[in-house]
Amino acid sequence: MSQPSPAAPAGPDEAVARDLADRAAVLDAADPLAPLRKRFELDDGPDAEVYLDGNSLGALPRAVLPRLTDTVTREWGALRIRSWEESGWWTAPERIGDRIAPLVGAAPGQVVVGDSTSVNVFKALVAAVRLASEDRTEILVDAATFPTDGYIAESAARLTGRTLRAVPAERIGAEAGPRTAVALANHADYRTGRLHDLRGTTAALHAAGALAVWDLCHSAGALPVRLDADGVDLAVGCTYKYLNGGPGAPAYLYVRREHQPRFDSPLPGWNSHADPFGMAPSYTPAEGAPRGRVGTPEILSLLALDAALDVWDGVAVADVRAKSLALTDFFLECVAALVPGGRAEPVTPVEHAERGSQVSLRCPDARAVMRELAVRGVVGDHRPPDLLRFGFTPLYTRFTDAWRAARVLAGILEGTR
Incomplete structure (x- = not known):
């Protein structure tokens, strides 16, 4: 009615x-x-x-409060440390990543949830530079990017010995050349809502021999994203906007499957170690998406996000x-x-x-x-x-x-x- x-x-x-x-x-x-x-x-x-x-x-989402109540009272309150195994806490970053994957056009095993968007931008950008050949000395960034992306791009350039060049988002593909290692671009402009050409820009970057890192904060959950089909190398996004994960909800990192064996995170942590409880003094990275992990997962916010994603069932x-x-x-x-x-x-x-x-x-x-x-x-x-x-x-x-x-x-x- x-x-x-x-x-x-x-x-x-x-x-x-x-x-x-x-x-x-x-x-x-x-x-x-x-x-x-x-x-x-x-x-x-x-x-x-x-x-x-x-x-x-x-x-x-209405499903969040009951889930958090159970997490706090039963999983944390009663099971306590047993919940890392019995309640699936340990695998939550990849499991919830696989729930986000269809919303960004990714097959399972390529998305891991954890840390903030800013931290994941840093991981993705530095790792992308490390994937590129040493003669690729330039990083491109969207000139109208969200400020933090620009700050991190500048820092990543300093840390990796590259130069940073800001260009309009719609010109990134055309401006890429033989010196370009990677470009960081926003799928949607946070000020104007303008949607940029993810597929075309990614293809142009690849034609120039460069990699593409996309920030999906203002697009994922509001419109189709096709990371796998469009050849995106790495991508990041927040979960507290169109995914309704709550204030400060953990972000996610997408690492294309073909890049995972060579994904070299600038923030290696015990949670991304191949044997996290071995406590070895030297670092051996885990296989697959867990390479994007760093420290102990943010369980309360992760499970709030997990419940929030229930609203997408059947949508x-x-x-x-x-x-x-x-x-x-x-x-x-x-x-x-x-x-x-x-x-x-x-x-x-x-x-x-x-x-x-x-x-x-x-x-x-x-x-x-x-x-x-x-x-x-x-x-x-x-x-x-x-x-x-x-x-x-x-x-x-x-x-x-x-x-x-x-x-x-x-x-x-x-x-x-």
């Missing part, structure tokens, strides 16, 4: 707003992913908060992508129809092939506007100096949420003209 259309505020645009509200209700009623919202701790009431910040922190990433594009199309339409002209201009591409799962709007006083949006029940975020960011998580975001966000934004900006 469809939900009643949300009430549209009175005003000169009431007819337009009402039409959009009615369409939102129809789209929600027909949405095949709509039942998934009940898997999250979200309010469905008429005055429920509109949460459009899942590209920063995903909502809490096709292609359906998630279809809804993502429909949601962002509808939001852009609502913004164009309702927001005063010139007050909030989209910087996110209109073309589907170039759009991730967020919409960014250039707006003067973005910080103050976003603060007022939150006061009025719409949660997004901003990036200096003038970007409003709205993340659309298809597993739980509704078309009605998109309409309400645009309408509230219009009301704020109408009052500041």
